[in-house]
Structure formats: C-alpha cells, structure tokens
Amino acid sequence: MIVGVLRETAPRESRVALTPDDVRGLSTAGLQVVVEEGAGRGAGFADSAYRASGALVVADRATVFESSGIVAWVKPPAFELASMPLRAGMALVGFQDPHYRRDEIDRLRGRGVESVGFDLVPRDETTTEIDALSTMSRIAGAVGYAEGRKLLSPQVRARPIRSLVLGCGTAGLAAVAAAHTFADEKPSAVGNRLEQESAALAAGAGRFVPNQDDNAALLDLLATTPPDLIVCTAVHRGSRAPRLLGQASLDLLTPGTVIVDLVAKAGGNCVATVPDTTVTLPNGVLVTHRSNYPTAHPRAASHAYSAAMAAMILRIAKGQR
Structure with a gap:
C-alpha cells in the first residue's frame, strides 16, 4: 500500500501530517510513502529528511493522489478535491471539518472515497494509542x-x-x-x-x-x-x-x-x-x-499529530490487507 502526504494549503497552516521519523516507521512496516515536495518545510522538515527516511518526494499533489491508496493531511485542502485523480477505495485521513464539509464528504463517499476524520473518531480509553x-x-x-x-x-x-x-x-x-x-x-x-x-x-x-x-x-x-x-x-x-x-x-x-x-x-x-x-x-x-492555534508550535505539534496519523494508517492498512 502507498501512503501520500500532502503539503498543507489551508491558510496559515505550517504543520505536516507525517514527520520523517514516522515515515521511516511506516516504511519499516512495509508501506511505501509518497511526499509532496515542501510538505514538511513549515515545520522544519526538509525534503532530504523524507528521502533519507525512505519516502519518494514528488513535485505535485496530483501525483500524490494518483499514486496513493491513503492520502494524509492535517486540515482539509484549500483546492477542489474533485480536481484530483480520485478513485474508489481511497481513504483521505486527517481533520475533516464535518459540519462544514458534510455535503462534500457525502459526495466523496458516493464515489467510493472514504473520509477518515480525527474530529469524529471516538477516543479509545482502553489503549495507549495517541489521539x-x-x-x-x-x-x-x-x-x-x-x-x-x-x-x-x-x-x-x-x-x-x-x-x-x-x-x-x-x-x-x-x-x-x-x-x-x-x-x-x-x-x-x-x-x-x-x-x-x-x-x-x-x-x-x-x-x-x-x-x-x-x-x-x-x-x-x-x-x-x-x-x-x-x-x-x-x-x-x-x-x-x-x-x-x-x-x-x-x-x-x-x-x-x-x-x-x-x-x-x-x-x-x-x-x-x-x-x-x-x-x-x-x-x-x-x-x-x-x-489552527497549534501552528504556533509547528514542529512539536507535527510530531504529536504524526504519531496519531501513523497509528491510524497502520490500522487502516491492516484492515485492508
């Protein structure tokens, strides 16, 4: 399975969905990772660090969508998702703003594209998994x-x-x-x-x-x-x-x-x-x-968010194998 990481396009957003360390962990678990060029720059993670962690760094977001079965973001993209090469079976993982994007999420589901929202995932008190x-x-x-x-x-x-x-x-x-x-x-x-x-x-x-x-x-x-x-x-x-x-x-x-x-x-x-x-x-x-108040501390916030994202991706990947 291939996981894609987008460069954030929401206003004033400097976090990144996956850090190089967690990319390395996913690679070790057998997943491939594709990262959009500049995705980690706002949080202090260079493209070279992603390459060293085993990721393929690509120049445009369309390539990320075309390659990936799971696409990871922090905030919903500012661009139209309908303009991307979406396909049935894909999972879009991150915050989804469901109260404002409910119609879009429903349209995506109608195309077989699932939106996995951290704003909706119940907290599991029985595990130590980062939320x-x-x-x-x-x-x-x-x-x-x-x-x-x-x-x-x-x-x-x-x-x-x-x-x-x-x-x-x-x-x-x-x-x-x-x-x-x-x-x-x-x-x-x-x-x-x-x-x-x-x-x-x-x-x-x-x-x-x-x-x-x-x-x-x-x-x-x-x-x-x-x-x-x-x-x-x-x-x-x-x-x-x-x-x-x-x-x-x-x-x-x-x-x-x-x-x-x-x-x-x-x-x-x-x-x-x-x-x-x-x-x-x-x-x-x-x-x-x-x-996006957490962007006041983009590197620390990205580390915390990335740990939760990596855990969710592994859970999804296990369910799809």
Whole structure:
C-alpha cells in the first residue's frame, strides 16, 4: 500500500501530517510513502529528511493522489478535491471539518472515497494509542488562552486577569492551566457534569460552575463576576457545539472583554463567532477564532499529530490487507 502526504494549503497552516521519523516507521512496516515536495518545510522538515527516511518526494499533489491508496493531511485542502485523480477505495485521513464539509464528504463517499476524520473518531480509553484530536486540543487550549490574553488592553494585562473557561475537556483544562503560567487569577471553569469538577480544580481552576441547558448558572456568573477573557472549548466529539454565549450573555460583558472561541468549526459556543475571523461587537466585546492555534508550535505539534496519523494508517492498512 502507498501512503501520500500532502503539503498543507489551508491558510496559515505550517504543520505536516507525517514527520520523517514516522515515515521511516511506516516504511519499516512495509508501506511505501509518497511526499509532496515542501510538505514538511513549515515545520522544519526538509525534503532530504523524507528521502533519507525512505519516502519518494514528488513535485505535485496530483501525483500524490494518483499514486496513493491513503492520502494524509492535517486540515482539509484549500483546492477542489474533485480536481484530483480520485478513485474508489481511497481513504483521505486527517481533520475533516464535518459540519462544514458534510455535503462534500457525502459526495466523496458516493464515489467510493472514504473520509477518515480525527474530529469524529471516538477516543479509545482502553489503549495507549495517541489521539490526534486530544493532542491538538491540548495545544490549542494553551495557545488560545495566551493569544486571547494578548488582545486585552495593556491596562488589563498589567494586572492578573480574570478568565472564564467554557468546557472541561482537554482544551478547556489546558486553558485553565495556562492561566497559572501568567500568574493570572485562577479561572472559573464551566462544565455540564459534576464529575468534571475535580479535573478542573486539579488543573488550576478557582471554582467550577455546573451549567445546565438554560444557562442560568453561566448568566449569573457573568453578571456577578464579569471576566476579562473567555475561552470557549465546549463540544462533544463529532457533535455540534452548544451555544452557551447568546445575546443575553454578551450584553452582560464589559467593553474590551475578549472571547476566544476554539470550537467555531463545530458551530461555536458564542452566537457572534465567525470562523477564522476577529470581530468587535457594538458593545466593545472582541470575539476571535482561528482554526489552527497549534501552528504556533509547528514542529512539536507535527510530531504529536504524526504519531496519531501513523497509528491510524497502520490500522487502516491492516484492515485492508
């Protein structure tokens, strides 16, 4: 079986789906790897390193698709997949943005091309296999907190800021922990299950607020303790993100408040979120989203992502033999 690795074309994306080390591991397992020229450059991996690991480096993406039974990417390509030489039996592996690309994924499936999405693959707690979504979420939570903090006014940043984290999954707990690195106030963490409290407090939250569907607890928190920074991370894997910050919530915030919505590609926790855009609301609240926060650390993020990708490829290859 031949595995293809694309050069990323999503805006500002510098990660790569497979590192030279994991290419070597796949080659040792009996798989051939074809890498598009320049695929690893943004993460610091030269074409020569891929050749030394046993890969064939080719000049164009069409050759990658033509040669490969499995094509690996980080983010969905910016080009039209229909323009590539697709064929039945191929597997396209990586993040798939299923809420925005559902129709395209269905069309591909109709042609016999399967889309394997890390955003949809259930986490298996019974194995030690690295989970791509969890590792990228951990980086995104920490980076999202830090970048949101930079958007606050200098006067606010001059003191320990008050933050609120929505969601107590991997990204949320990473955002909570990030507050400690800046010596900020301990964040308030909002979750939908009481059993999340211990993890939130262990990560460094000052308090845990259990929130129900009516958002009454969240609205009360915003009214009594308005935060400087809100980091939105609440989403169940494969599901649409709950709208936790509606207009009533936004009206309670003070001018200059920053909202970082990490789950915009799943619909967003904030009603005012626009994917890959920063907007300022009429009341002076800033709402921002970027789909690739892990690219702030492209080499480390690529190593983590590649390990998960290699494990998934081996699983697929074993099933097809």
